[in-house]
Amino acid sequence: MASIYVYSPSGAVRDRAGLRRALRRLQAAGHDVVLDEAALARHQRFAGDDETRLAAIARAAASGADIALTTRGGYGLTRLLPRLPYEAIDAAARRGMAWVGLSDFTALQLAVLAQRGTPTWAGPALLEDWAGATVDEITAACFDDLARGVGEGAGWRLPAADLRAYPNLAQGWRLQGATLWGGNLSILANLVGTPFLPAVEGGVLFLEDVGEHPYRVERMLTQLLLAGILPRQRAVLLGAFNRYTLTPHDRGFRLETVVQWLRAQLGGVPVLTGLPFGHVPTKVVLPVGRHVELVVEGREALLFWG
Template sequence: MRVMPFLYVYSPSGAVRDRVAFRRAMRRLQAQGYDVQVDPAALARHQRFAGHDDERLAAIARAAASGADVAMTTRGGYGLTRLLPRLPYEAIDAAARRGMVWVGLSDFTALQLAVLAQRGTPTWAGPAVMEDWAGDAVDDITQACFDDVAHGVAEGTGWRLPAETLHAHPALAQGWHVHDAVLWGGNLSMLCNLVGTPYLPAVQGGVLFLEDVGEHPYRIERMLTQLLLAGVLGAQRAIVLGAFNRYTLTPHDRGFKLATVVAWLRAQLPEVPVLTGLPFGHVPTKVMLPVGRRVDLTVQGREALLLWG
């Protein structure tokens, strides 16, 4: 009988660039007690991808058939959108219904939203091997949140809202609650790329969370505008923003920054609270988020609680 969770590591997107760091990540996960199996093509490479399209599709199918408790991507990058018409949806869904935790972020958003749109399959937004275990240290909160989900004991998460969120939405300070709403979202760029395709879930009245990396605030606003004009943002009960980082402002911006974009977004959506500060994205500290599951979102003072248990 397997005592510790069985973790299957595979590469559905970009190629792993640093094999030394990859081996370090494997040792760390094993030291945490995980029974780790690495897909035979996890370190494959074709151009910038982790193998040809057929190889990466086969890796996803092997992950689904592995019987693992958790299937974790090595990294994001790019590559899943070109696979969406050929994904093994039935196998992914069957594995998830048996209890497999499909987890990742960034490019993995494409798979998550596609399986949610096509099958209603729940997955998890969370860490990836190279993003979170291959560096100098592993964030304690990230590790703890991942462990809770892997062991099947996670019931929710929370974070402290920045003061500016309460200044922008004074009513939240008196207490605010969203009940039984679908949590969905992920990487903003990936979500925008799915607009107008059958792989974007048609979620009404949901809680939409967003993050991105390496995108200047004007590009973030441009993508949010696309979702606004497509009717996606206005159909939600709340929008929750995680980390938007690793970009560079220039003198040409003349004060245009991420806070400018958030203020603009709130002005466009006076009936939809826009919460910030979610610890998720391309940052060391990230929580686990159940994509496609129904959640309760509560604000008490500056404390935001997201519950699914």
């Protein structure tokens, strides 16, 4: 179906049995899969030292594959940003290669968008999505659409609270010609003030995170707010924020509290929730750096990029 080059640009692969299982599943789906020679390398917590991981990214760019897929996220790409092979990554993308990943991969995605305007794809990672007991059908279907070159959009059902916050959406709402960008909130917030954060005006910004308490999520959103990034967008889409623990000290302070606060700060910029993306089994594939159309019809939200 597609040729896939699997490489490790961030954290070290710890689950080798899971990696083998994931590779077999992709092969069983009809894909031609090549594993980078350093995919299982390890240096401290990283998948090899900086030079090893930079070389893996360069090999992925030169592979001629249809898709360059990360093994996992973790941490490690931010420290590589000044030395990424931007020209090679961009050339590969222009030849048709889809660079796909999430989490720490956000650093590469935003950097190549800022430096070269290179579009990439926010989507699954090998271990996150193919190594478990089962493979989510929607995630697999969205990835297969990308592999076959037929993906044109994604949709989800908005929570009822979104329509209570924005009653006008119930009558239908449409936004056209906006650049879709974003990814992991922690990574994005850490790029503020650097040349590796795209200066997107009037975009659709999507965000997700994992293991971050709601007060830390709010703190990072506050940084984006005070930096003037959030008010310059036409819409903000929130995916999954999960794997955190509330405490009695929170006294009712929850993620919903943060969403309500953010909506109050942004006024006319709608903040929509429920986007199926993040560290969750069911995730869509999203084109980072491409123009999209966002349509809301009742509780149905639709993103089109075809």
